[in-house]
Amino acid sequence: xxxxxxxxxxxxxxxxxxxxxxxxxxxxxxxxxxxxxxxxxxxxxxxxxxxxxxxxxxxxxxxxxxxxxxxxxxxxxxxxxxxxxxxxxxxxxxxxxxxxxxxxxxxxxxxxxxxxxxxxxxxxxxxxxxxxxxxxxxxxxxxxxxxxxxxxxxxxxxxxxxxxxxxxxxxxxxxxxxxxxxxxxxxxxxxxxxxxxxxxxxxxxxxxxxxxxxxxxxxxxxxxxxxxxxxxxxxxxxxxxxxxxxxxxxxxxxxxxxxxxxxxxxxxxxxxxxxxxxxxxxxxxxxxxxxxxxxxxxxxxxxxxxxxxxxxxxx
Amino acid sequence: xxxxxxxxxxxxxxxxxxxxxxxxxxxxxxxxxxxxxxxxxxxxxxxxxxxxxxxxxxxxxxxxxxxxxxxxxxxxxxxxxxxxxxxxxxxxxxxxxxxxxxxxxxxxxxxxxxxx
Numbered sequence: 484x485x486x487x488x489x490x491x492x493x494x495x496x497x498x499x500x501x502x503x504x505x506x507x508x509x510x511x512x513x514x515x516x517x518x519x520x521x522x523x524x525x526x527x528x529x530x531x532x533x534x535x536x537x538x539x540x541x542x543x544x545x546x547x548x549x550x551x552x553x554x555x556x557x558x559x560x561x562x563x564x565x566x567x568x569x570x571x572x573x574x575x576x577x578x579x580x581x582x583x584x585x586x587x588x589x590x591x592x593x594x595x596x597x598x599x600x601x602x603x604x605x606x607x608x609x610x611x612x613x614x615x616x617x618x619x620x621x622x623x624x625x626x627x628x629x630x631x632x633x634x635x636x637x638x639x640x641x642x643x644x645x646x647x648x649x650x651x652x653x654x655x656x657x658x659x660x661x662x663x664x665x666x667x668x669x670x671x672x673x674x675x676x677x678x679x680x681x682x683x684x685x686x687x688x689x690x691x692x693x694x695x696x697x698x699x700x701x702x703x704x705x706x707x708x709x710x711x712x713x714x715x716x717x718x719x720x721x722x723x724x725x726x727x728x729x730x731x732x733x734x735x736x737x738x739x740x741x742x743x744x745x746x747x748x749x750x751x752x753x754x755x756x757x758x759x760x761x762x763x764x765x766x767x768x769x770x771x772x773x774x775x776x777x778x779x780x781x782x783x784x785x786x787x788x789x790x791x792x793x794x795x796x797x798x
Numbered sequence: 799x800x801x802x803x804x805x806x807x808x809x810x811x812x813x814x815x816x817x818x819x820x821x822x823x824x825x826x827x828x829x830x831x832x833x834x835x836x837x838x839x840x841x842x843x844x845x846x847x848x849x850x851x852x853x854x855x856x857x858x859x860x861x862x863x864x865x866x867x868x869x870x871x872x873x874x875x876x877x878x879x880x881x882x883x884x885x886x887x888x889x890x891x892x893x894x895x896x897x898x899x900x901x902x903x904x905x906x907x908x909x910x911x912x913x914x
Contacts, residue, residue, distance in 0.1 A: 546864075580866070581880050608902075609903065612868065612880075612902040612903050651902065651905040662906070663905035663906030704904070704905065704906040761842035762842070763842070763863070764864075
């Protein structure tokens with residue numbers, strides 16, 4: 484093997500280490516299980532599956548990833564290589580880095596090539612911060628309600644896409660030291676309450692939103708105000724799964740009937756809570772992280788004083 | 799053993815050092831305050847987090863982080879929009895008051911301008 488090939492292989496492995504691609508969610512009798520998305524992966528055929536991708540940050544061009552367009556394309560290629568076509572794809576936001584028309588164009592262009600009947604979106608703060616989501620709604624908000632929230636049913640499962648990245652300041656208290664948490668807003672909460680009203684308690688519910696709907700790390704604003712209120716409307720359901728992005732790493736928590744899960748980014752990893760001064764990209768991704776970032780075993784999370792049991796299912 | 803003379807010398811030296819340090823600190827602060835009111839965005843924070851100016855003065859933000867940030871007034875009276883690394887935004891404050899602002903991408907980043 485030439486030195487160049489070795490380099491290629493090494494950088495590929497390095498890329499694999501953090502270039503988390505997506506998760507395949509397989510639905511079996513109302514219970515979701517997550518699998519790392521790998522090419523040609525086999526699943527036991529029962530129910531249906533869908534893919535979650537997140538945080539593609541089109542337009543980001545610094546360390547550790549100077550070509551996020553390519554890594555998003557790789558994620559799409561992996562979706563297309565699945566033996567069984569997923570029912571649909573969910574993108575949990577931060578499609579773009581700076582919400583420019585060109586970045587939205589590039590993202591749309593790549594995602595169009597995904598072999599899935601439909602892609603459902605919710606925005607991240609990076610998609611809406613310049614214009615309160617106007618451009619995002621124009622491009623990706625078709626068929627949604629209010630400021631972009633939506634629900635749909637698939638094979639008896641009720642899916643709800645919530646938006647918690649608008650009006651970030653309004654709910655953060657005035658002045659210095661606001662929480663900076665995600666915001667759902669009373670209008671959306673009222674809609675949610677109504678949306679699930681007629682459903683039987685045995686209906687499996689899947690909620691997707693960008694910022695985690697449980698408090699992961701307040702110092703970095705990794706949580707959503709009013710998420711408790713939202714979840715209270717879902718208490719009577721036997722199976723609730725909450726899918727989020729935003730934190731660029733896999734975390735999972737089970738609380739009663741609710742399973743929370745965050746997806747990796749297709750662009751760059753972010754530090755585990757509290758392990759860096761700020762939640763910016765991990766610029767130097769060491770090779771010895773390979774195994775853990777492939778998601779084989781390793782996610783244990785201890786935040787200041789509180790402990791989260793986090794389980795990452797793998798193939 | 800410390801002689802009287804040595805002790806005096808050491809004390810004098812110490813006084814000079816302390817005095818010089820105090821002088822240079824003061825001088826530095828003076829320079830910073832007459833420098834166009836500049837707020838540096840670094841490590842996900844506005845520095846200084848409170849800036850007091852006189853009405854009619856201009857404030858400039860500069861982003862020293864790799865991450866993009868904004869300086870967005872709570873009341874939307876000013877908005878830098880996206881500031882990438884090295885980019886600047888300036889605005890003039892004509893009316894006295896307290897202007898609280900934040901980063902629209904990282905709303906936990908908050909600070910204020912006090913205009914007298």
